[in-house]
Amino acid sequence: xxxFLSHLTVFVLACFVGWxxxxxxxxxxxxxxxxxxxxxxxxxxxxxxxxGGEALLDLPGKLGMVAIAFAAINVVGGFWVTQRMLxxxxxx
Amino acid sequence: xxxxxxxxTVAYLVAxxxxxxxxxxxxxxxxxxxxxxxxxxxxxxxxxxxLAQPEVQAYxxxxxxxxMGGIVGGIVAKKVPMTAMPETVxxxxxxxxxxxxxxxLGAFHKGGHxxxxxxxxxxxxxxxxxVTWTGSVVAFLKLNGRVSGAPITWPGRHAxxxxxxxxxxxxxxxxxxxxxAMPLYLTVVVAGLFGILWIxxxxxxxxxxxxxxxxxxxxxxxxxxxxxxxxxLLIITGSLVGASGFILSIIMGRGMNxxxxxxxxxxxxxxxxxxGDAANIQAQAAAKGVNIGDVEVAAELMRGSREIIIxxxxxxxxxxxxxxxxxxxxxxxxEGVRVRFAxxxxxxxxxGHMNVLLAEANIPYDQVLEMxxxxxxxxxxxxxxxxxxxxxxxxxxxxxxxxxxxxxxxLEAYKSRTxxxxxxxxxxxxxxxxxxxxxxENTMMVFGDAxxxxxxxxxxxxxxxxx
Numbered sequence: 250x251x252x253f254l255s256h257l258t259v260f261v262l263a264c265f266v267g268w269x270x271x272x273x274x275x276x277x278x279x280x281x282x283x284x285x286x287x288x289x290x291x292x293x294x295x296x297x298x299x300x301g302g303e304a305l306l307d308l309p310g311k312l313g314m315v316a317i318a319f320a321a322i323n324v325v326g327g328f329w330v331t332q333r334m335l336x337x338x339x340x341x
Numbered sequence: 342x343x344x345x346x347x348x349x350t351v352a353y354l355v356a357x358x359x360x361x362x363x364x365x366x367x368x369x370x371x372x373x374x375x376x377x378x379x380x381x382x383x384x385x386x387x388x389x390x391x392l393a394q395p396e397v398q399a400y401x402x403x404x405x406x407x408x409m410g411g412i413v414g415g416i417v418a419k420k421v422p423m424t425a426m427p428e429t430v431x432x433x434x435x436x437x438x439x440x441x442x443x444x445x446l447g448a449f450h451k452g453g454h455x456x457x458x459x460x461x462x463x464x465x466x467x468x469x470x471x472v473t474w475t476g477s478v479v480a481f482l483k484l485n486g487r488v489s490g491a492p493i494t495w496p497g498r499h500a501x502x503x504x505x506x507x508x509x510x511x512x513x514x515x516x517x518x519x520x521x522a523m524p525l526y527l528t529v530v531v532a533g534l535f536g537i538l539w540i541x542x543x544x545x546x547x548x549x550x551x552x553x554x555x556x557x558x559x560x561x562x563x564x565x566x567x568x569x570x571x572x573x574l575l576i577i578t579g580s581l582v583g584a585s586g587f588i589l590s591i592i593m594g595r596g597m598n599x600x601x602x603x604x605x606x607x608x609x610x611x612x613x614x615x616x617g618d619a620a621n622i623q624a625q626a627a628a629k630g631v632n633i634g635d636v637e638v639a640a641e642l643m644r645g646s647r648e649i650i651i652x653x654x655x656x657x658x659x660x661x662x663x664x665x666x667x668x669x670x671x672x673x674x675x676e677g678v679r680v681r682f683a684x685x686x687x688x689x690x691x692x693g694h695m696n697v698l699l700a701e702a703n704i705p706y707d708q709v710l711e712m713x714x715x716x717x718x719x720x721x722x723x724x725x726x727x728x729x730x731x732x733x734x735x736x737x738x739x740x741x742x743x744x745x746x747x748x749x750x751x752l753e754a755y756k757s758r759t760x761x762x763x764x765x766x767x768x769x770x771x772x773x774x775x776x777x778x779x780x781x782e783n784t785m786m787v788f789g790d791a792x793x794x795x796x797x798x799x800x801x802x803x804x805x806x807x808x
Contacts, residue, residue: 252571256567256568256573259576263357263581266581267581268588270365273368275369275370276684276693276711278370279592279692282367282692283430283552283556283693284429285363286585287430287433287437289380289578289582290560290562292579293441294388296441296567296569296575297444299572300451300570302394302397303398306399306402308447309446313444314402315440316439316443317403317410318413319436320436320437323414324384324411324414325414325415328377328381332378334426335370336374337697337700337703338373338706339703339705339706340370341707341708
């Protein structure tokens with residue numbers, strides 16, 4: 250329970266930070282915001298490595314490997330396409 | 342998982358801060374690229390320190406699968422055209438959902454989560470992950486046209502949804518009490534099915550809300566897995582993404598004057614309507630008393646203007662007309678006309694869709710204005726050119742209380758001296774309602790494909806400049 254409550258604290262505070270930061274994003278960049286959030290939600294890669302990264306290739310290991318592949322698509326694809334998009338925004 | 346070594350905690354904290362800064366960078370196009378780089382650094386730190394954890398041992402396998410995914414992601418990112426960004430985001434949302442469901446199932450099979458809280462966490466990880474996955478796949482298929490953009494509905498739909506909700510709750514209770522695989526895998530099926538049936542009932546024009554909500558869900562899916570494996574980095578990052586998608590869906594809902602829940606109930610809109618043949622369209626329009634203009638007249642009128650505002654909509658993306666539009670803009674500017682762009686929050690199929698298309702066509706972002714910034718300028722505008730947009734300039738939203746879009750904020754194009762509407766036909770927009778703007782005295786309809794029309798306008802202007 251103690252552990253759960255400490256994670257819950259982090260969760261609630263992070264929601265507040267997200268709320269504050271995201272409202273300041275300029276509407277012109279809402280598409281890059283979505284693609285970069287795709288990239289950072291690829292952080293599930295970390296979860297997949299922890300849950301399925303043990304030496305023994307059991308069922309969790311196999312599930313973890315598939316999760317790693319999909320999360321990696323997001324990380325690489327998300328950051329890359331965001332960078333590509335942002336490179337197109339220029340001032341007069 | 343128990344407590345982490347100090348270095349890991351610090352590294353995760355640094356990565357979290359870098360992700361927050363990456364999002365903060367998006368407050369202006371000038372700082373956005375630097376922000377994105379900070380995000381990349383954050384990801385390197387997070388992955389690097391995770392590889393150093395004692396329970397992470399299978400380096401070869403991890404490298405292989407990460408490389409496979411990375412290559413696919415790289416190819417997608419390099420090749421995808423900007424017009425296809427909505428479905429790309431939809432696809433990326435789906436992958437997070439799938440990964441979250443897999444990690445949750447993996448954690449279940451690993452054991453050690455037999456407590457009530459642990460079981461609820463796994464159950465939620467599976468539910469949110471599965472709904473995000475299958476819902477996003479359907480959104481992807483709708484956005485790239487493989488599934489009809491029209492809402493697909495059937496009798497008893499809402500009752501079925503309620504039934505599935507009850508079934509999921511019952512399965513959840515069963516799982517929490519027994520910790521058996523059976524209820525968990527039944528949950529996989531029910532949640533997956535729900536995601537499909539839910540999104541398939543929502544119309545194409547509501548996609549900006551849907552894609553934002555699914556983006557949000559992908560964040561909450563990461564949060565759930567963070568709780569399962571006891572990892573604050575996942576919780577923080579997932580919360581940022583969840584908040585982001587949630588805020589975007591609020592903004593999109595306001596842009597349509599619709600509550601998010603009414604959008605999510607589905608069944609709204611008509612989907613894509615086919616244009617008839619050219620002669621038929623002209624005849625129909627003439628019979629309805631519409632002013633029909635041709636490209637020559639339109640070009641001449643624009644040439645003699647001082648202020649022009651262009652309103653792009655989804656039709657611009659479909660016709661891939663962004664590059665001809667830039668040419669048109671440059672031509673007009675060479676004639677001394679000031680050209681600006683007005684963007685409605687829900688123009689296109691995702692938040693910010695139009696801005697990215699215009700940026701791709703090399704149109705400077707300081708020439709592209711948001712609705713609130715430009716709406717007061719229409720009375721002083723000589724020509725407003727509406728390209729492939731409809732509902733976002735529909736005056737019924739202002740003065741017909743019985744209209745389904747009444748109360749939706751619109752770009753007040755009708756206040757300008759002349760409105761030119763480039764459209765394939767008089768067919769109503771995705772909301773399926775007629776637009777009185779088309780029948781106004783100061784409106785001129787130019788029928789045709791946005792790209793072809795703009796191309797011909799450019800040619801006309803070129804010809805005029807030479808002569």
